[in-house]
Amino acid sequence: MKIKNICCIGAGYVGGPTMAVIAQKCPEINVTVVDINAERIAAWNDEDVENIPIYEPGLSDIVKEARGRNLFFSTDVDGAIDKAEMIFISVNTPTKTYGIGKGMAADLKFIELCARQIARVSKNDKIVVEKSTLPVRTAEALKNILDNTGNGVNYQILSNPEFLAEGTAVQDLQNPDRILIGGDIDTEEGLDAMQALVDVYAHWVPNENILTTNVWSSELSKLTANAFLAQRISSINAMSELCEKTGADVNEVAKAVGMDSRIGPKFLQSSVGFGGSCFQKDILNLVYISKSFGLNEVADYWEQVIIMNDHQKRRFASNMVKTLYNTVSGKKIAILGWAFKKDTNDTRESAAIYVSDYLLNEQAEIVIYDPKVTSEQIFSDLEYLGTHSSEEIRERVKVVNTAHDACKDAHAVTILTEWDEFKDLDWQAVYDDMLKPAFLFDGRRLLDRSTKEKIGFEFYAIGN
Ligand SMILES: NC(=O)C1=CN([C@@H]2O[C@H](COP(=O)(O)OP(=O)(O)OC[C@H]3O[C@@H](n4cnc5c(N)ncnc54)[C@H](O)[C@@H]3O)[C@@H](O)[C@H]2O)C=CC1
Numbered sequence: 001m002k003i004k005n006i007c008c009i010g011a012g013y014v015g016g017p018t019m020a021v022i023a024q025k026c027p028e029i030n031v032t033v034v035d036i037n038a039e040r041i042a043a044w045n046d047e048d049v050e051n052i053p054i055y056e057p058g059l060s061d062i063v064k065e066a067r068g069r070n071l072f073f074s075t076d077v078d079g080a081i082d083k084a085e086m087i088f089i090s091v092n093t094p095t096k097t098y099g100i101g102k103g104m105a106a107d108l109k110f111i112e113l114c115a116r117q118i119a120r121v122s123k124n125d126k127i128v129v130e131k132s133t134l135p136v137r138t139a140e141a142l143k144n145i146l147d148n149t150g151n152g153v154n155y156q157i158l159s160n161p162e163f164l165a166e167g168t169a170v171q172d173l174q175n176p177d178r179i180l181i182g183g184d185i186d187t188e189e190g191l192d193a194m195q196a197l198v199d200v201y202a203h204w205v206p207n208e209n210i211l212t213t214n215v216w217s218s219e220l221s222k223l224t225a226n227a228f229l230a231q232r233i234s235s236i237n238a239m240s241e242l243c244e245k246t247g248a249d250v251n252e253v254a255k256a257v258g259m260d261s262r263i264g265p266k267f268l269q270s271s272v273g274f275g276g277s278c279f280q281k282d283i284l285n286l287v288y289i290s291k292s293f294g295l296n297e298v299a300d301y302w303e304q305v306i307i308m309n310d311h312q313k314r315r316f317a318s319n320m321v322k323t324l325y326n327t328v329s330g331k332k333i334a335i336l337g338w339a340f341k342k343d344t345n346d347t348r349e350s351a352a353i354y355v356s357d358y359l360l361n362e363q364a365e366i367v368i369y370d371p372k373v374t375s376e377q378i379f380s381d382l383e384y385l386g387t388h389s390s391e392e393i394r395e396r397v398k399v400v401n402t403a404h405d406a407c408k409d410a411h412a413v414t415i416l417t418e419w420d421e422f423k424d425l426d427w428q429a430v431y432d433d434m435l436k437p438a439f440l441f442d443g444r445r446l447l448d449r450s451t452k453e454k455i456g457f458e459f460y461a462i463g464n
Pocket residue numbers: 009010011012013014015034035036037040077090091092093110113114131132133134162163164165166277278
């Protein structure tokens with residue numbers, strides 16, 4: 001079966017970039033990305049392609065190339081479903097904030113709404129692709145809804161998890177380590193549907209990098225991959241604390257262990273704690289699933305990754321307070337970086353939010369600079385926590401337009417996102433404009449200790 005029309009429900013960090021690359025690589029396929037968020041769709045359609053809602057290096061060029069040719073962004077969800085032979089579901093699956101599984105399970109209400117909408121609208125057979133990260137066995141629930149509420153058409157459900165990382169999404173999509181496609185391997189219809197999706201990716205991904213499995217393995221592999229990645233960070237962060245007590249340097253330790261080819265060098269960068277929309281939510285989901293099968297040891301094992309991450313954020317903030325003579329009340333602290341990693345404007349679960357909240361609890365005055373995050377986003381992230389009133393936050397937090405402005409007259413500066421521009425700041429000028437002693441806390445191991453100490457900074461870096 002040759003796919004001519006693809007619909008993707010969800011124009012977010014995954015749906016947008018993923019579909020842009022499919023449209024770029026498959027010019028004969030029409031790709032329509034739909035969303036209920038009209039503002040987001042309007043931004044994707046903005047005449048000035050630099051105003052698309054997601055900042056990813058290289059993405060605006062691809063959108064410029066394909067938009068209006070075979071890439072479309074629309075709020076007409078029904079129309080796009082009706083026209084497509086293949087529908088990707090790429091909506092958000094956040095941690096539940098209510099009811100059974102609150103704080104742990106994935107909230108599948110958006111997924112279910114999509115399924116019901118597909119069932120209502122579809123008048124011919126469809127291949128439905130799970131692109132969102134979902135608990136293992138969600139395909140079963142989807143099939144149930146589609147088969148029982150639909151118009152008698154046939155559905156094939158595929159699992160095709162996305163492994164892109166933000167900040168490198170375009171590169172990851174254009175040269176993926178692997179494409180994973182899970183489906184019903186026991187029926188001819190299932191195999192045909194899987195082949196149709198293989199054919200889409202085969203436009204640019206070598207065949208040996210396209211992996212097909214049963215649908216449950218595919219669903220579970222996504223949660224497993226994120227759990228393993230996050231576990232490496234919590235492992236190295238656990239070592240960072242031990243390094244600080246013993247005189248070892250976590251970067252040297254990471255390099256030494258990473259040169260063992262069985263361990264490998266990637267994902268061993270110690271930090272103030274991992275953020276992002278997925279690691280925490282996916283691990284909590286894994287913990288919840290394990291518990292629901294009565295696998296308490298499995299659940300506890302993975303939960304420790306989150307416990308360690310929370311500890312790392314807290315201990316970084318509390319170390320700042322301790323170093324600043326046990327009080328930051330009324331002191332000005334400059335925060336450089338708000339995004340959860342460099343090269344993205346995404347702030348979800350960013351360590352900066354939690355460190356700032358801790359400092360606000362200690363009555364600090366905070367000045368924030370991030371090159372890609374808006375002040376509205378920063379205020380909304382802090383307000384979302386609910387620990388401080390909107391008035392208090394607006395009184396005690398300022399957002400400025402340059403790193404240097406943030407640091408002026410500050411008692412301490414802290415780097416919470418590893419933006420390249422912070423490496424090249426005129427640190428002498430920053431020092432000159434700060435109150436003395438001038439404290440510098442590097443939560444990302446971005447800066448060189450000896451040059452900063454030579455300038456006169458009191459320098460603290462994670463794991464060193
Ligand atoms: N952000 C990332 O880097 C990655 C995310 N994922 C997974 O992909 C999924 C999506 O994540 P993001 O793109 O980051 O989320 P997002 O929040 O950026 O985008 C989701 C979009 O879906 C829309 N939506 C929700 N319900 C809808 C409905 N019924 N009809 C139409 N639109 C609807 C929302 O308005 C939103 O714009 C999640 O399951 C996530 O775990 C997987 C790999 C990477």
